[in-house]
Amino acid sequence: MPELPEVETICNAIKHNIDSPKIDEFQIINNKLRWKINKNIPSKVNGQTIKKIYRRAKYIVFEFHNGSLIIHLGMTGKFRKIQGTYTSIKHDHFLIKMADDNIFVYNDVRKFGSIHWASDISDHFLMKNIGVEPLTDDFNNLYLKNKTTKSRMKIKNLIMDQKIIAGVGNIYASEALFLSKIRPTKIAYRLSKSMCEHLVRSIKTVLKKAVKYGGTSIKDYKTLDGNSGYFTQKLLVYGLDKCRCGEKIRNVKISGRSSFYCPKCQK
Numbered sequence: 613m614p615e616l617p618e619v620e621t622i623c624n625a626i627k628h629n630i631d632s633p634k635i636d637e638f639q640i641i642n643n644k645l646r647w648k649i650n651k652n653i654p655s656k657v658n659g660q661t662i663k664k665i666y667r668r669a670k671y672i673v674f675e676f677h678n679g680s681l682i683i684h685l686g687m688t689g690k691f692r693k694i695q696g697t698y699t700s701i702k703h704d705h706f707l708i709k710m711a712d713d714n715i716f717v718y719n720d721v722r723k724f725g726s727i728h729w730a731s732d733i734s735d736h737f738l739m740k741n742i743g744v745e746p747l748t749d750d751f752n753n754l755y756l757k758n759k760t761t762k763s764r765m766k767i768k769n770l771i772m773d774q775k776i777i778a779g780v781g782n783i784y785a786s787e788a789l790f791l792s793k794i795r796p797t798k799i800a801y802r803l804s805k806s807m808c809e810h811l812v813r814s815i816k817t818v819l820k821k822a823v824k825y826g827g828t829s830i831k832d833y834k835t836l837d838g839n840s841g842y843f844t845q846k847l848l849v850y851g852l853d854k855c856r857c858g859e860k861i862r863n864v865k866i867s868g869r870s871s872f873y874c875p876k877c878q879k
């Protein structure tokens with residue numbers, strides 16, 4: 613499942629692959645995604661110019677003068693870029709034909725992705741309750757300390773709560789907690805000020821590194837092939853058997869998600 617760095621990378625890949633920002637035609641191929649694709653979308657975007665493409669949490673946003681398209685890749689959503697004539701592939705859901713004849717096709721095997729139109733994005737139900745962006749200055753020591761002070765949540769659940777921090781998923785939450793030497797099961801209010809500081813730093817570090825890796829690998833791809841946004845970053849704890857200290861890594865379920873930690877390195 614794509615997390616923040618993957619979505620950022622895919623977002624950048626789309627940006628770099630667009631020559632002309634004008635949309636000729638938005639075409640719905642199969643409207644069955646997590647939410648049915650609204651049949652009004654073509655009338656909103658056809659002939660319009662994309663002003664800006666950016667990531668917010670795990671969403672890709674295309675901004676126009678009259679509103680925004682909000683795209684989520686779900687579990688298996690991907691874009692491919694083609695030129696000339698569109699030939700359909702199983703699990704294609706919509707396509708965006710640009711004025712320069714590039715066509716971006718969205719394919720989603722498991723159909724957990726989504727696309728919405730919002731005339732005012734700040735008021736859209738998917739967007740209005742999203743927390744701070746972890747790579748901005750709004751996510752800082754004071755912010756995390758305030759959020760943890762009275763919380764009885766397990767710290768891993770807290771940093772994965774999208775209403776608190778946007779876009780931190782299972783892998784990077786595990787990695788950041790490992791770097792901070794904090795157990796994922798620790799109750800949030802038990803974190804000291806210095807633990808919060810360490811955690812803020814670690815979350816930024818793992819995400820920046822992942823974006824950088826994604827950004828690096830993307831340069832090796834000439835086309836947007838759907839896999840280009842993914843990268844294999846060297847993980848320190850997630851999915852591993854043994855810690856670099858030699859200890860066996862534990863895998864516990866927290867809210868149904870596999871959570872990896874080293875009992876020796878993380879307290």
Ligand SMILES: [Zn+2]
Nearest residue numbers: 855857874877
């Ligand atoms: Zn260890």
